[in-house]
Amino acid sequence: MSYQNLLVMREDPVAIVQLNRPKVLNALNLALMQELVDALQHLDQDEKIRCLILTGDEKAFAAGADIREMADAGPIEMLQRNTIPLWDRVQAVSKPTIAAVSGYALGGGCELALLCDIIVASETARFAQPEINIGVIPGAGGTQRLARTLGKHKAMEFILTGRTMLAQEALDAGLACRVVPPEACLDEARKLAVEICQRSPLAVKLAKEAILKAFEGSLREGLDFERKCFYLMFGSEDQKEGMRAFLEKRQAEFKGR
Numbered sequence: 219m220s221y222q223n224l225l226v227m228r229e230d231p232v233a234i235v236q237l238n239r240p241k242v243l244n245a246l247n248l249a250l251m252q253e254l255v256d257a258l259q260h261l262d263q264d265e266k267i268r269c270l271i272l273t274g275d276e277k278a279f280a281a282g283a284d285i286r287e288m289a290d291a292g293p294i295e296m297l298q299r300n301t302i303p304l305w306d307r308v309q310a311v312s313k314p315t316i317a318a319v320s321g322y323a324l325g326g327g328c329e330l331a332l333l334c335d336i337i338v339a340s341e342t343a344r345f346a347q348p349e350i351n352i353g354v355i356p357g358a359g360g361t362q363r364l365a366r367t368l369g370k371h372k373a374m375e376f377i378l379t380g381r382t383m384l385a386q387e388a389l390d391a392g393l394a395c396r397v398v399p400p401e402a403c404l405d406e407a408r409k410l411a412v413e414i415c416q417r418s419p420l421a422v423k424l425a426k427e428a429i430l431k432a433f434e435g436s437l438r439e440g441l442d443f444e445r446k447c448f449y450l451m452f453g454s455e456d457q458k459e460g461m462r463a464f465l466e467k468r469q470a471e472f473k474g475r
């Protein structure tokens with residue numbers, strides 16, 4: 219399996235998928251997301267693979283959706299691009315997925331880690347939903363999944379300020395299951411994957427399905443609602459200003475329209 223924006227390493231029965239756009243801190247553009255879904259689907263169908271690890275590099279798991287790709291888009295264009303539904307297809311993987319997170323896991327990057335079943339964080343991991351700083355809101359499940367993981371009040375504070383959560387706080391908040399030194403992060407994920415691979419594949423599959431059921435129901439409505447709000451923001455001056463300001467490396471001036 220060879221891709222432009224990913225590296226796929228097989229260590230049967232474990233497969234490691236590494237996001238590989240280091241120059242832009244693994245920003246998640248459409249091409250990367252399409253490749254990611256393709257790789258995950260192939261590995262999900264591969265009988266020799268029982269557990270998947272998703273990782274980035276030392277500096278970034280992923281610094282979010284690609285702002286350059288979105289900055290000038292309007293709401294209808296965002297809707298028609300159909301990028302965000304690709305995140306749902308990550309969730310649809312039936313085998314256990316472990317995110318090994320070092321460095322930045324921001325915006326869509328944080329949401330991608332949240333979509334994985336387990337998060338192993340390195341001491342350098344920095345989680346945030348900074349969309350609020352660029353005039354939008356999380357659009358790939360952050361409002362819904364963080365409300366469930368952190369609880370309403372903590373999720374409000376986290377998303378409304380866009381602040382960073384360090385690894386230890388992520389562990390205490392139940393986001394990460396363990397924190398390890400950066401050089402041990404992938405190995406720790408590997409160990410966990412191997413341990414899961416020693417269990418009954420059918421029981422693992424059904425346990426995963428059952429746990430995910432706990433998040434369903436109104437989650438679908440929540441995600442649809444969030445997505446519409448996210449697209450709507452692309453009709454605002456604040457989104458244009460926020461994303462332009464980021465690309466021009468200056469402070470944004472929001473007008474609330």
Ligand code: CAA
Binds near residue numbers: 241281355
């Ligand atoms: N999209 C596109 N490019 C990005 C990016 C992103 N999300 N994040 C970083 N980059 C690019 C930068 O533009 C820069 O490229 P150039 O060298 O061509 O200028 C390169 O990656 C390195 O980034 P910085 O120079 O900014 O590195 P830094 O160490 O000074 O700062 C950072 C690192 C704090 C992570 C900063 O890059 C940053 O704030 N990134 C944006 C984070 C963000 O807002 N993410 C949310 C995106 S919206 C989203 O994800 C919506 C959703 O819910 C789906």
